[in-house]
Amino acid sequence: xxxxxxxxxxxxxxxxxxxxxxxxxxxxxxxxxxxxxxxxxxxxxxxxxxxxxxxxxxxxxxxxxxxxxxxxxxxxxxxxxxxxxxxxxxxxxxxxxxxxxxxxxxxxxxxxxxxxxxxxxxxxxxxxxxxxxxxxxxxxxxxxxxxxxxxxxxxxxxxxxxxxxxxxxxxxxxxxxxxxxxxxxxxxxxxxxxxxxxxxxxxxxxxxxxxxxxxxxxxxxxxxxxxxxxxxxxxxxxxxxxxxxxxxxxxxxxxxxxxxxxxxxxxxxxxxxxxxxxxxxxxxxxxxxxxxxxxxxxxxxxxx
Numbered sequence: 001x002x003x004x005x006x007x008x009x010x011x012x013x014x015x016x017x018x019x020x021x022x023x024x025x026x027x028x029x030x031x032x033x034x035x036x037x038x039x040x041x042x043x044x045x046x047x048x049x050x051x052x053x054x055x056x057x058x059x060x061x062x063x064x065x066x067x068x069x070x071x072x073x074x075x076x077x078x079x080x081x082x083x084x085x086x087x088x089x090x091x092x093x094x095x096x097x098x099x100x101x102x103x104x105x106x107x108x109x110x111x112x113x114x115x116x117x118x119x120x121x122x123x124x125x126x127x128x129x130x131x132x133x134x135x136x137x138x139x140x141x142x143x144x145x146x147x148x149x150x151x152x153x154x155x156x157x158x159x160x161x162x163x164x165x166x167x168x169x170x171x172x173x174x175x176x177x178x179x180x181x182x183x184x185x186x187x188x189x190x191x192x193x194x195x196x197x198x199x200x201x202x203x204x205x206x207x208x209x210x211x212x213x214x215x216x217x218x219x220x221x222x223x224x225x226x227x228x229x230x231x232x233x234x235x236x237x238x239x240x241x242x243x244x245x246x247x248x249x250x251x252x253x254x255x256x257x258x259x260x261x262x263x264x265x266x267x268x269x270x271x272x273x274x275x276x277x278x279x280x281x282x283x284x285x286x287x288x289x290x291x292x293x294x295x296x297x298x299x300x301x302x303x304x
Contacts, residue, residue, distance in 0.1 A: 006036040007069050007073060008073060011073050017055070017057075019049075044065070048065055090284055091120040091121065092279075095126065095137075097141075098126075099129050100129060100225060101224040102268075107289075114288050129224075134272065135273055140279070142271040159290065160268050161267045162241045162266050162268065162302035164239060165240065165242050167238055167254040167257060172236060181258075185213050186213065191227045196239070200214060203264060205262050206260055219235060228244060228245060231245075237257060242303075
């Protein structure tokens with residue numbers, strides 16, 4: 001007996017309520033389907049299906065066997081689909097959206113190796129500091145910092161997290177001094193990203209201490225790259241996710257301020273349409289991004 005085929009037949013019988021219809025859906029003859037079912041029942045030592053002249057129904061043993069095998073069969077089919085997708089050439093247009101900063105710093109550097117490895121995937125990058133509706137705009141994958149989606153048809157998977165930090169250029173700090181406490185920020189020129197949650201209120205924490213500071217920005221911009229350029233030009237103190245300014249800090253162009261205080265951290269997540277089988281182009285891009293994060297130890301660097 002082909003046990004997999006027999007179980008597949010049984011699950012189909014349970015779902016359509018007919019041996020004949022189940023046999024037709026699996027392209028089996030009625031006699032072959034009957035043999036499969038009988039062999040399965042003999043193997044298990046239990047009757048799974050009770051048949052009368054009018055209808056077919058599951059026995060108690062059949063109901064329990066169906067409950068357990070349905071999920072196993074679905075998992076097996078998904079595993080087969082995943083392997084099949086991996087062995088064929090992934091093709092099509094992959095539409096990815098993220099903030100401009102994330103697109104510049106993380107997505108674009110990934111593209112040369114990704115497109116060389118999968119030349120039949122065309123990538124369309126949508127740089128936007130607002131959240132596109134994934135389904136309405138036919139977006140395959142979004143990278144977002146919010147923790148949940150109102151639409152249950154959207155699946156969220158964690159990518160990594162980052163601190164939000166304050167920093168300024170050495171020139172600015174030489175001219176205006178270095179803040180020693182969160183309260184000192186009200187005397188400084190602040191550069192704020194306007195799409196942050198409550199951007200003018202900074203909620204600091206240091207061990208058991210908390211401090212809430214309301215700032216009046218010298219510059220408020222809807223794109224983080226403008227804020228970064230302004231800070232590099234010595235205009236003031238910025239508040240940005242560390243992943244955006246890590247390289248500028250590493251080369252000394254920006255100096256962290258009040259680094260012993262913590263602002264609420266950001267979690268970067270993948271968001272994509274919930275489906276029975278994730279398209280290969282989406283899965284492969286997500287895997288490549290995760291590998292990039294792990295290879296560069298980004299989360300440790302960005303949360304230290």
